[in-house]
Amino acid sequence: MANPNFLLEIGVEEIPDWMIRPALEHLSKAFATLLADNKLKGAVSWVDATPRRLVLAAERLPKGQKDSVELVTGPPKSAGEGAAQGFARKLGVSVDQLETTATPKGEYFSFRKKVAGRTTAEILAEALPGLILGIPWPKTMYWTTKSGARFIRPIRWVVALLGSKVVPFMVAGVASSNVTSGHRRFGKAKVKVTIRAYEEKLRANHVMVRAGERRGKIEEGVAALTAGKGLGCRTDEALLDTLTYLTEWPTAILGSFDPAYLSLPEEVLVTVMRHHQKYFSVAREDGSLAPHFIAVMNVPSDAEGLVVAGNERVLRARFNDARFFWETDQKRKLADRVESLANVTFQAKLGSYLDKTQRVVELVKQLGGDEHAQRAALVAKCDLTTDMVKEFTDLQGVVGGLYLRAQGEPEAVAQAVYDHYKPASMEAAIPRTEAGRMVSLADKLDTLRECFKIGMIPSGSRDPFALRRAAQGVVKILVEGNSALTVRAHLNGDAQLEEFFLDRIRYYFREVRGFAYDEVNAVLAAGWDPLTDAASRLEAIRAVRPTENFEPLAASFKRIRNILKQADWATGISYAHGLLEAGPEVDLCSRFEALQPEVTAKRKSADYTAALQLIASLRPQVDLFFDKVLVNSPDPNVRRNRLALLDSLLREFSSIADFSEIVTS
Amino acid sequence: MDSYQQILFKLKRYWSDRGCIIQEPYDVEVGAGTMCPETFLRVLGPRPYRVAYVQPSRRPADGRYGENPNRLYKHQQLQVILKPTPDDVIEQYLGSLEAIGIDLRKHDIKFEEDNWESPTLGAWGIGWQVMLDGLEITQFTYFQQCGGIDLEMAPAELTYGLERLSAFLQNKESVYEIEWTPGVRYQEVRFADEQQFSVYNFELADIEALWQMFALHEKECQRLLDMYAKYEPKARFPVLAAYDQVLKCSHLFNLLDSRGAISVTERVGVIGRVRKLAVGAAQLWMAQQQEAA
Numbered sequence: 001m002a003n004p005n006f007l008l009e010i011g012v013e014e015i016p017d018w019m020i021r022p023a024l025e026h027l028s029k030a031f032a033t034l035l036a037d038n039k040l041k042g043a044v045s046w047v048d049a050t051p052r053r054l055v056l057a058a059e060r061l062p063k064g065q066k067d068s069v070e071l072v073t074g075p076p077k078s079a080g081e082g083a084a085q086g087f088a089r090k091l092g093v094s095v096d097q098l099e100t101t102a103t104p105k106g107e108y109f110s111f112r113k114k115v116a117g118r119t120t121a122e123i124l125a126e127a128l129p130g131l132i133l134g135i136p137w138p139k140t141m142y143w144t145t146k147s148g149a150r151f152i153r154p155i156r157w158v159v160a161l162l163g164s165k166v167v168p169f170m171v172a173g174v175a176s177s178n179v180t181s182g183h184r185r186f187g188k189a190k191v192k193v194t195i196r197a198y199e200e201k202l203r204a205n206h207v208m209v210r211a212g213e214r215r216g217k218i219e220e221g222v223a224a225l226t227a228g229k230g231l232g233c234r235t236d237e238a239l240l241d242t243l244t245y246l247t248e249w250p251t252a253i254l255g256s257f258d259p260a261y262l263s264l265p266e267e268v269l270v271t272v273m274r275h276h277q278k279y280f281s282v283a284r285e286d287g288s289l290a291p292h293f294i295a296v297m298n299v300p301s302d303a304e305g306l307v308v309a310g311n312e313r314v315l316r317a318r319f320n321d322a323r324f325f326w327e328t329d330q331k332r333k334l335a336d337r338v339e340s341l342a343n344v345t346f347q348a349k350l351g352s353y354l355d356k357t358q359r360v361v362e363l364v365k366q367l368g369g370d371e372h373a374q375r376a377a378l379v380a381k382c383d384l385t386t387d388m389v390k391e392f393t394d395l396q397g398v399v400g401g402l403y404l405r406a407q408g409e410p411e412a413v414a415q416a417v418y419d420h421y422k423p424a425s426m427e428a429a430i431p432r433t434e435a436g437r438m439v440s441l442a443d444k445l446d447t448l449r450e451c452f453k454i455g456m457i458p459s460g461s462r463d464p465f466a467l468r469r470a471a472q473g474v475v476k477i478l479v480e481g482n483s484a485l486t487v488r489a490h491l492n493g494d495a496q497l498e499e500f501f502l503d504r505i506r507y508y509f510r511e512v513r514g515f516a517y518d519e520v521n522a523v524l525a526a527g528w529d530p531l532t533d534a535a536s537r538l539e540a541i542r543a544v545r546p547t548e549n550f551e552p553l554a555a556s557f558k559r560i561r562n563i564l565k566q567a568d569w570a571t572g573i574s575y576a577h578g579l580l581e582a583g584p585e586v587d588l589c590s591r592f593e594a595l596q597p598e599v600t601a602k603r604k605s606a607d608y609t610a611a612l613q614l615i616a617s618l619r620p621q622v623d624l625f626f627d628k629v630l631v632n633s634p635d636p637n638v639r640r641n642r643l644a645l646l647d648s649l650l651r652e653f654s655s656i657a658d659f660s661e662i663v664t665s
Numbered sequence: 666m667d668s669y670q671q672i673l674f675k676l677k678r679y680w681s682d683r684g685c686i687i688q689e690p691y692d693v694e695v696g697a698g699t700m701c702p703e704t705f706l707r708v709l710g711p712r713p714y715r716v717a718y719v720q721p722s723r724r725p726a727d728g729r730y731g732e733n734p735n736r737l738y739k740h741q742q743l744q745v746i747l748k749p750t751p752d753d754v755i756e757q758y759l760g761s762l763e764a765i766g767i768d769l770r771k772h773d774i775k776f777e778e779d780n781w782e783s784p785t786l787g788a789w790g791i792g793w794q795v796m797l798d799g800l801e802i803t804q805f806t807y808f809q810q811c812g813g814i815d816l817e818m819a820p821a822e823l824t825y826g827l828e829r830l831s832a833f834l835q836n837k838e839s840v841y842e843i844e845w846t847p848g849v850r851y852q853e854v855r856f857a858d859e860q861q862f863s864v865y866n867f868e869l870a871d872i873e874a875l876w877q878m879f880a881l882h883e884k885e886c887q888r889l890l891d892m893y894a895k896y897e898p899k900a901r902f903p904v905l906a907a908y909d910q911v912l913k914c915s916h917l918f919n920l921l922d923s924r925g926a927i928s929v930t931e932r933v934g935v936i937g938r939v940r941k942l943a944v945g946a947a948q949l950w951m952a953q954q955q956e957a958a
Contacts, residue, residue, distance in 0.1 A: 013755060014793060016778035051776070139780070141791035141807055143750060143819045153791070154807075156752065184759065185769045246775055277799050295799060297773035307773045310798025310833065317735050317838070324733065348933065 004045045004057035006124075007195045009180055010132055011157035014051045017245035019152060023135050024049055027056055030131050038123050039065055048210050050248040053180070054135075055209055057195070061162065065117030073101060074109040084109050121162050128160060129171040144173055157181060161195050183207050183248050186300060206300060207248045215244045221252030222294055226282065231290055234281045239274060246278075247298040255279075255312045259291040261319045264326060265402045271392050272318045277311070325387040334403045337382040344384050347465070350450045353381045359450075363442040367485060373435035376416035379404065380439055383417075397421040423473050426512050430477045437481045444470040445490055452497045471504040478531045479508070488529040505531065509538060518663040519545070525658035533606070537656050540608030545662075549616035556622045557659035560646045563631055567643050571651060575644035579637060584628045585645070588621040592649050599653065608656050615653045669831045669845045672765050673719060676743055676825065679764040680717035683757060685745065688718035693909055694916040697722050697783075698744030698824055702908055705786065705943075706950045708748060708808050711817040717745045719827070723916065725923035728863035731856045734839030738862050739855075741827040748820035750807065758805065758823055762797070766834060773798050781806045781822075785915055785939045787813035787947070790822065802830050812947020813940075872926045879917040883938060886910030890945040899956045908946040914939050 008031075015023070024047040035042050035058075042061035049055060074087035077100050087109050088095045101110040133149055140150040149155070149172035160167040160176040169176050180198075182188045182205025193201045199209050208214045218240060222233045243250060261269065266289050273279040279293040295311050302308055341354040350356070357378060364377040383389045383400035392399070401418020405411065412435050419431035420439040431437045447470050451457070458467050478485060491497045505528055509520045519541045528534045544550050564571075580586050595614050602611035631646070633639045653659075667675070681687050691701035698704060698720035707714045720742050728738030747754060755776075763769060776793040781804060783789070790806035804824040808816055828840040828851070837843050841852035889907035896902045918935055921927050927935060 014776035014778075139791065141809055141819065143807055146815055146817050146819075154750075154752075184755075184774070189756075246777065279799075298775055299770070299773050302771075302773075304771060306771050307798045310772065310800060313833075313836075313838065314799040321733070321735065 002045075002059040004059045004195055005163050006042070006058040006061045007159060007161045007193075007198055008056045008128065009157075009159035009198075010054045010155060011159070011181055012052060012054065012151065012155055013153040015049075015054075015152050015245075017051065017242045019137060020049045020051070020054070020245045023054060023137065023152075026135050027054060027131075030134060031056055031058065034124075034127050034131060035061075038118075038127075040120055040123065048212075049245070050207060050209060050211075050214075051246060052248060053207075053209070057198075061120050064119035064121075065123070067117050068115045070113045070115050071101065072111045072113050073103075074098070074111065076105075077107040077109060087111075121165065121167050124160070124162065124167045125169045128167065128176075129169050132158070132171050148172065159193060161193075164194065183298075186249065208250075211244050214247060214250050215240060218243060218250050218252055218296055221250075221296075222280065225252055225254040225294060230285050231282050231292060232285070233294055234283055236274070236280055239278060239280060242278060243296040247296060249298060249300055250296045251298075251300055251302070252294050252296050253302050253308050253311075254282075254292055254294055255308045255315070256292050257312065257315055257319065261323070262289060262291060264319065264322055267395060267398050267402065268322050268326070268388070268392065269319070271395055272322060273315070275392075275394055276318060277315060279311075279315070321391065322388070325391055329386040329388055329403065330406070333407050334382045334386075334400060335379050335407070335409070337385045338378060340385045341381055344381075347451070347456075349454050353384060356446060356450075357381055359446050360439070360442045363446055363490070364438055366490070367438055367442060369438040369442070370435065372410060372412040373416060373438040375409070376413045376420070376435055376439045377442060379409075379413070380417045380420050380443065423476050425469075426472060426476065426508075430473075430480050434481075437477050437483065441474055441477055441483075441485070444474050445487075448474075448497060448500075449490075449492050449494070452494050452500070453492070457496060457500070467500075468504065471501055472508060475501075475504050475508045475531060476512070479535050482532055484530055484532065486529045487531065502528065505534070509535075513538075515542065518661055519657075522657040522659060522661035525661055526655055536606055537608050540612050541657055543609045544612040544616060547613070547616060549619040550612070551662065551664045553616050553619045553622060554659040554662035555664045556619070556626065557650060557654070558662075558664075559626065560650050561660040564643060564647055564650070569643050569647055571647055573640075573644045573647065575641050575648060579641035580645070581629065581638070584621070584624045585642070588618075588625045588649075589645060591618060591621045592645075592652075596652060603656060611656060615656075618649075618653075666835055666844070667766060668847060669827070669835075669843050669851065671846075672831055672834060673743070673827065675765050676761060677717060677719075679761045680715075680745055683715070685715040685717040685747075688716055690718060690720050693912045694723050695720065695912055696724050696915065696919055698742040699783065699788065699822065700786065700912060700915065701744070702905060704744060704746050704822065705788070705811060706905075706908065706947070708746065708811050708816055708820045708822075709814060709947060709951055710954045712954070713818075714746060714748045714820075717743065719743050723862075723919070725862070725866035725919050728859060728866055728923070730863040731841070731859035734841065735829075737828065737840065737855075738859050738866065743823075743825040743827055745823040745825075746820050747823075749818045750821040754821045755805075758795075758803070761823075762802075765830070767797070776805070779804065785918070785936050786811065786943050787940050790819075792822075797833065800829060800833055802826060802833070812950075813944040814947055814951060866920060866923045870920055870924050872921065872924055875917055875921050875924070875926070879914055879921070882910045882913040882917065883942065886914065886942045886946075890942070890949060893949050893952070899953055902949070902953060904946060904949045904953055907942075907949065911939065911942045911946055914942060 028044050028047045031044055040062060042058055045057040045059045047056045075083035084095050084098055088098055091111055093111060098109050098111050100107045133151065137152040140152060142148050142150050143154040155172045155174055158171055158174055158176045159178060159180050161178055166176055166178050178192055180191050180193050180202065182191050182202065187205025187207060191201055191205050202209055226233055269289060270281050273281055273293050279295050282290045282292040282294060284290045297307050341357055342352045344353040346353050346356045361374055361377045364373050380400060383396055383403065386399060388399045389396050397420050398418055401414045404414040404417055412433060415433050416435035416439050419436035420443055422431045422440060423429060431440050447465065448467055451465055451467055456465060474487065478487060491501065505524065506520055509515045510517055515538050519538060523534050523537045523541060580589055595618060599611045599614050602614065631642050677687050688703050695701055701720055703716050703718060721739050722742050723739045725738060727736055729736045751757060759769060775796045777796055779792060779794040781790050781792060788811040790808040792806035794801045795803040795805055802825065806822040807819045808822055809819055810816060828843065831843045832840055835843055841850065841856060843851040845851050845854050886907050889903065893902055918939055
């Protein structure tokens with residue numbers, strides 16, 4: 001890799017941490033496109049960022065574009081000398097400098113115009129302001145005037161160096177230069193840089209430009225703080241990411257809290273530390289929560305312990321609040337709060353959470369939920385009325401479960417409520433118990449049905465009620481919870497909702513489970529309810545697909561489908577043995593009829609792999625049939641009989657998967 | 666150790682030295698310093714303005730009878746508006762912390778994304794919550810819209826939580842322990858306030874009367890707003906008086922809310938009624954300014 005000869009640093013007020021990486025990706029791509037569009041060689045060396053700067057370095061940028069020749073075509077030769085003179089005059093050249101060029105439409109006057117290449121500096125100076133302001137952000141702002149530039153936060157400086165020279169331009173009222181800015185309190189406000197010394201200079205001013213280096217420093221700090229103390233930091237990649245992009249010079253510190261707070265549920269303590277304070281939790285060797293936390297500062301040290309003390313005090317106040325909420329909430333049992341749900345809106349048009357609760361209880365009954373599941377459905381949403389959940393909304397469900405346990409409800413009920421928002425994502429776990437899965441399913445199905453009923457249907461990126469996630473959750477619970485439930489019966493016969501579900505099912509099998517798209521299409525075309533059955537059929541296809549007979553047979557099935565389609569064949573007509581022709585046709589029919597009961601037996605016992613292997617064994621007879629027998633027999637009765645035979649075969653053997661959906665090579 | 670009022674003096678002095686008008690608190694109940702006309706109306710239009718003031722901010726639902734060490738029905742905000750925003754606004758802000766004795770080489774400051782929004786005022790902005798050693802001490806906002814109107818400039822709004830900041834500086838676990846001035850604790854000045862208003866706001870406020878008052882102020886506001894078109898000379902028209910009525914409505918809404926008198930379904934509707942008045946007042950203010958220009 002060559003040394004970079006171009007550097008761009010966009011100095012910005014603190015960018016939200018989670019937006020930084022996508023912005024860098026865009027910046028890198030946009031710069032590569034800029035080079036390509038201008039026929040400039042060179043490549044992006046790296047992009048990186050801190051909260052206050054987006055940086056791009058590129059290498060092997062040439063001094064400028066090569067000179068080029070452009071062919072300018074004028075009037076047709078047939079237009080004569082006069083036209084040529086006019087053409088030459090327009091170009092400012094003499095007629096004898098013109099040439100003629102042959103085109104499919106005839107000969108034309110033409111001129112080879114030399115175009116001088118522009119310098120890279122010139123091209124960059126012109127393009128970079130647009131490139132910078134073209135970085136897409138989830139939400140932008142203006143800071144000069146209403147008609148001024150928009151960006152994620154105000155741009156305060158820009159470094160743009162090509163070799164040793166500044167690429168001069170203005171963006172959002174800021175002139176590019178070779179002057180960057182160090183850490184807000186441990187660096188100089190103005191730091192002159194060169195490309196070669198860029199990172200060094202910033203490091204001397206307490207800025208680590210590279211996220212990887214900052215992340216490493218946090219990890220080392222954490223390890224050093226816990227080493228030899230019988231403590232371990234709970235890993236939390238997302239938080240590590242956040243802290244990496246929230247700091248320019250991260251330093252981890254270890255704080256403590258009064259072990260008395262450990263009497264509060266761990267979930268509450270961890271949420272306070274994680275979501276409100278961005279602290280890592282610390283565990284003892286046995287995995288239990290230790291009365292410590294790890295915070296990450298944006299300064300090099302805490303020599304006097306002031307930062308630790310400050311953070312400890314904040315955490316103490318937060319924990320005190322949590323304890324206060326816990327104690328207040330216990331004054332009224334969760335089970336006594338059902339009626340209060342009338343005052344909590346589920347959705348303006350869909351009424352209150354009391355209405356929702358009543359529907360979900362009913363649905364749990366219909367789904368066959370036991371008494372614990374029904375009880376859990378009744379009290380599942382009650383924690384929305386507690387102070388704890390009002391303060392820590394992420395803990396909805398969890399708090400309900402904890403309170404129910406503390407209030408002496410059966411463990412099965414408490415667990416079901418605790419789990420009923422699960423799975424939180426496609427990677428997360430589903431509810432642990434049958435009752436939990438039941439309540440979760442009913443809750444999500446209800447949301448889906450009701451929202452679709454009033455036309456609140458996700459489109460594009462608009463999905464305010466997270467209906468995709470809800471449907472995804474239903475699919476995941478049904479499949480991974482190995483449920484025999486048939487979900488279709490509970491979709492209200494709503495065609496749009498069914499289609500929406502089917503989409504989520506495809507997504508699940510493809511993206512989460514890694515099945516090929518044609519396998520998914522083939523299996524779903526043969527039915528998708530219950531989903532566990534579709535999953536078993538998919539596994540079987542995946543197992544049988546590499547065997548030698550499968551894909552050729554799939555190709556034959558596709559052929560059969562096409563033949564029937566062309567013949568406009570009405571399915572379900574039976575064939576007559578008497579009309580079969582001896583040889584390949586009779587052989588195919590006998591083999592088919594011999595296999596049929598065996599396949600059915602295997603299919604009924606859900607041994608789909610064996611059933612598919614049996615079906616695949618039909619390949620020699622099918623091949624021979626197509627080789628030797630003319631389906632479109634001149635005798636219309638024979639022809640119809642053949643179509644009926646093929647149709648029976650296709651129908652009989654397509655109930656595991658529609659093989660014609662399989663893409664064969 | 667600086668007392669609470671010393672901290673206030675220093676902050677006011679600091680912003681006064683940077684060209685701010687130092688205003689006294691607005692004398693109508695508000696939920697936040699943003700609602701005062703000094704912010705809500707002055708951020709509109711192209712005319713530069715710099716102002717700083719302490720605003721007692723009343724949030725009835727946050728009252729805890731004086732029993733919670735960190736939550737108050739009425740807390741004090743220092744509100745700073747810089748219009749237009751100076752390029753070094755963050756440096757100026759950090760300087761204000763240093764001016765009250767926070768050595769930023771010994772403490773940890775972070776700017777964490779937090780976009781402020783007030784549906785009641787039709788106002789929103791982009792910015793951060795400023796964290797000092799893990800404590801949120803300031804809301805820093807680049808105002809983008811107010812009263813439903815896109816702002817000509819995007820003024821910077823700095824809102825300091827004075828009790829938190831003072832408790833931090835004085836190393837107190839409870840706001841009631843803050844030393845207001847040597848020998849006098851916050852408790853002695855404010856406890857009765859917290860306790861009595863919690864009782865009123867949560868228990869004794871007459872819901873029917875509050876609704877009637879709300880309707881009266883709403884009607885008076887709308888009556889004024891409707892008069893503007895025909896009123897001459899425009900410059901004398903009392904937009905400010907109409908806006909006071911908006912503030913009354915907003916506070917009554919908060920009271921009704923803490924009294925549990927507004928169902929969730931009604932809530933959106935009532936917020937919409939207040940916003941309509943706020944937007945109306947903002948539009949008249951703009952019209953009047955343009956008339957004068």
